[in-house]
Amino acid sequence: MSWTQFFFYVFAGLSLLCALMVVTRRNAVHSAIFLIITFFFMAAVFVILKAELLAAVQVLVYAGGVVSLMLYVIMLVKAEEASQVKQNLGQIAIAAFIALLLALQVGSIVYLYFAQKPAGKAAVEALKYGGNTEGIGALLYTKYLFPFEVASVLLLAAMVGAIVLAKNRLER
Amino acid sequence: MVEIVIVTIVKLLIYFGIMLLFVAYGTLAERKVAGHIQDRLGPYHCGPHGILQPLADGIKLFFKEDIVASASDKFVYFLAPALAVVPPVLVLAVIPIGDSITIGGKTIPLAVADVNIALLYFLGVTSLTVYAIMLGGWAGNSKYPLLGGLRSAAQFISYELILGLSIIGVVMLVGSFNLIDIVRYQKDMWLVIKQPVAFITYMIAAIAELNRAPFDLPEAESELVGGYHTEYSSMKFALFFLGEYANMVVSSAIATALFLGGWYAPVHWLSFIPGPIWFLIKTFALFFFMLWIRWTYPRLRYDQLMGMCWRFLMPVTLLNILGTGLFVILKNGGL
Numbered sequence: 001m002s003w004t005q006f007f008f009y010v011f012a013g014l015s016l017l018c019a020l021m022v023v024t025r026r027n028a029v030h031s032a033i034f035l036i037i038t039f040f041f042m043a044a045v046f047v048i049l050k051a052e053l054l055a056a057v058q059v060l061v062y063a064g065g066v067v068s069l070m071l072y073v074i075m076l077v078k079a080e081e082a083s084q085v086k087q088n089l090g091q092i093a094i095a096a097f098i099a100l101l102l103a104l105q106v107g108s109i110v111y112l113y114f115a116q117k118p119a120g121k122a123a124v125e126a127l128k129y130g131g132n133t134e135g136i137g138a139l140l141y142t143k144y145l146f147p148f149e150v151a152s153v154l155l156l157a158a159m160v161g162a163i164v165l166a167k168n169r170l171e172r
Numbered sequence: 173m174v175e176i177v178i179v180t181i182v183k184l185l186i187y188f189g190i191m192l193l194f195v196a197y198g199t200l201a202e203r204k205v206a207g208h209i210q211d212r213l214g215p216y217h218c219g220p221h222g223i224l225q226p227l228a229d230g231i232k233l234f235f236k237e238d239i240v241a242s243a244s245d246k247f248v249y250f251l252a253p254a255l256a257v258v259p260p261v262l263v264l265a266v267i268p269i270g271d272s273i274t275i276g277g278k279t280i281p282l283a284v285a286d287v288n289i290a291l292l293y294f295l296g297v298t299s300l301t302v303y304a305i306m307l308g309g310w311a312g313n314s315k316y317p318l319l320g321g322l323r324s325a326a327q328f329i330s331y332e333l334i335l336g337l338s339i340i341g342v343v344m345l346v347g348s349f350n351l352i353d354i355v356r357y358q359k360d361m362w363l364v365i366k367q368p369v370a371f372i373t374y375m376i377a378a379i380a381e382l383n384r385a386p387f388d389l390p391e392a393e394s395e396l397v398g399g400y401h402t403e404y405s406s407m408k409f410a411l412f413f414l415g416e417y418a419n420m421v422v423s424s425a426i427a428t429a430l431f432l433g434g435w436y437a438p439v440h441w442l443s444f445i446p447g448p449i450w451f452l453i454k455t456f457a458l459f460f461f462m463l464w465i466r467w468t469y470p471r472l473r474y475d476q477l478m479g480m481c482w483r484f485l486m487p488v489t490l491l492n493i494l495g496t497g498l499f500v501i502l503k504n505g506g507l
Contacts (some may be wrong), residue, residue, distance in 0.1 A: 029248060029310060036303065056292035064299025065329070068306065072325050075310045075318065133289065133349060 008048050015041030028074045032067055039063040053133045183284050187264045190452070194459075195417040196226035202463050209467040230410075238406040241312050249311035253408040256304035256415030260422040262297045266290040267425045268351045270435045270447040282448065283352060290351040291343065294426055295336055298381070301419060302328040305383070305400045308412065312403030320399035323389050323474070327380060330481045331387075334377040337489040341370040341496040342430050351426075355434030362438075364431040369492045371431045373485055378423040379462055380477070382416060386469040387477060424458035425451070432458070 018038040025031045039062045046055035140148050200215065200222065207214025215222035240249065268290075270282035287293060302325055309321020343349060345366060346357045357363070364371045380387040383399075401412045428434060432454045435447030472480070 027245070029245070029307070033248070033251070033303075033307070036300075052287065052289045053292070056289045056296050059296035060292060060299060064296055064302075064332075068299075068302050068325060068329060071303070071306055072322065075306065075322065 004048055008045060011041045011044040011048065015045065028077065029071070032071045032074055035070075036063050036067050039067070053136055179280055180284060183282070184264070187267070187269070187284065188261065191260070191264060191418060191421055194421045194456075195414055196230070198417045198421065198459060199229065199413075200225050201460070202466075205460070205463045206467050209464075233407060233410040236406040238408070241314070241403045243313045244403065245311050245313065248307050249403075250408075252304050252308035252311055253404065253411035253415075255307065256301070256412050257418065259297045259301045259304075260415065260418035263294055263422045263426070266293055266351055267422070268355050268429050268434055269425075269451050281352075286350070286352055288348070288350045291339060291349040291354075294351075295332075295339070298419070298422075299328075299332055301381070301415070304412070304415060308404065309400035314403055316398075317400050317402045320402070324383055324400060327383070327387065327389065327477065330478065331377045331380040334373055334481060334485045334489055335381060337486075337493065338370045338373040338377060339430065341367050341489075341492050344493070344496045344500055351429050351434075355429050355436070358433040359436055362431065362433040367431065367492070367496070369488060371427070373489050373492070374427060374430070375458075375461070376485065378427065379465060380481070382419050382423065382462075384416075384420070384462060385466040386472050388471060389474055389477060420459060420462055421455065424455045424462070427458050428454040 015038050018034045018041060021034040022031045022038060025034060039058055043055040043058040043063070046052070046058060203225070204214040204222070215225040218224040218228045240246070265284045266287055268283040272279050272281045274280070305324045305328070306321045309317040309319075309324070312318075342354060342363055345363070346354045348354065354363075383389075401409055404412065428451060434454075435451045437443040437445060437447075437450055
């Protein structure tokens with residue numbers, strides 16, 4: 001086993017462990033802390049896979065931005081109340097459906113690996129642009145421009161929606 | 173392989189030592205500068221002109237009683253001060269203190285890691301500083317630190333955007349996230365001349381991110397007792413303090429690399445002085461600038477702070493990006 005493989009298993013295992021801790025902790029703040037750690041180990045896995053840009057964005061956006069906004073809300077909940085929050089919200093059906101989708105995705109990757117088929121063309125295409133950052137940038141603004149724009153519009157709609165919801169409540 | 177590991181460890185130890193020295197004497201410099209700006213002498217008793225004051229402060233902090241708030245969340249309470257010191261130490265890895273030196277026929281690059289996403293790494297790692305402050309404020313289970321923590325989180329997230337946006341102008345001109353490439357680009361002309369707006373917005377955002385006066389609302393003594401670290405004492409308090417100064421050093425160092433030409437001498441006939449010395453001089457100059465600002469301007473009001481960020485700095489940085497983009501296109505021969 002090479003060093004790269006060794007570190008991959010270490011980081012992958014630790015990230016799974018921390019992800020498990022996220023869903024099992026009763027205290028929401030502890031969950032958030034473990035979520036940050038999980039993102040870090042995932043970023044480490046990205047670095048091992050030579051996707052440095054993805055790793056940096058992972059830390060910058062998810063560990064640095066998203067979780068800090070989540071924590072902002074969680075912190076306002078009192079500590080005693082936070083530990084008594086209902087853990088089962090009756091969303092088993094939705095959760096199971098999403099888990100199934102994820103399992104199918106992972107399964108397809110495993111199948112492609114064992115059937116010795118190439119897992120995708122994106123990585124090969126990205127190679128011709130040289131660097132990591134250039135590759136992602138060039139693909140995102142040429143071939144995948146439409147999905148990119150759709151995602152942007154969705155985010156904008158979500159933002160406007162959040163403002164409208166908050167404003168309604170204020171006026172009431 | 174073994175050689176690389178040893179060289180890296182030695183480099184890390186040296187830079188860590190330099191940073192600790194910088195931090196220790198930064199606290200002394202802060203008090204001396206404050207003193208002279210207010211027409212006093214500042215610390216004067218420990219050694220000549222108070223030169224041993226950081227040592228005395230360190231010993232004092234070590235021997236203070238370590239109080240643990242009984243209603244606190246112990247895990248988070250102990251974690252937060254440690255988190256405050258981690259980000260600046262991690263950033264040390266990408267600071268390009270010099271080009272390279274030759275020892276015994278081997279060329280050794282002076283930066284610890286030559287990463288092609290160094291700037292994103294810097295932004296990502298420093299964005300973790302906010303957790304130390306937020307969690308520190310929350311863990312004490314008391315209202316003033318919590319208010320301080322919340323204020324700081326809002327401020328940090330807003331100004332982080334400005335920090336990132338002001339860097340983009342530099343990245344567009346150089347065409348790389350690599351700090352070493354950025355410094356090499358400035359061999360003939362510093363980027364502060366080409367990107368003056370970016371430099372100013374970067375410095376404002378850096379000071380605001382560090383919660384220093386005039387942006388020190390999260391620790392406004394008159395309203396919030398001491399802010400997020402009210403419930404901490406002894407070495408745990410000292411770690412928050414250490415983290416703040418280490419962050420100042422690191423932000424100054426990154427600004428040096430981005431705007432002030434890194435290790436290059438300002439004029440050619442001065443280039444007999446080695447690069448790392450220049451880098452440290454420039455870093456200290458920016459560090460001094462931060463002290464100077466702190467003791468010159470009064471604290472902003474909270475709405476002024478947020479208004480300045482979203483209504484003034486945001487459009488200015490966006491315009492700077494547009495202008496730089498136009499310049500780059502025209503320079504490359506139009507569309």
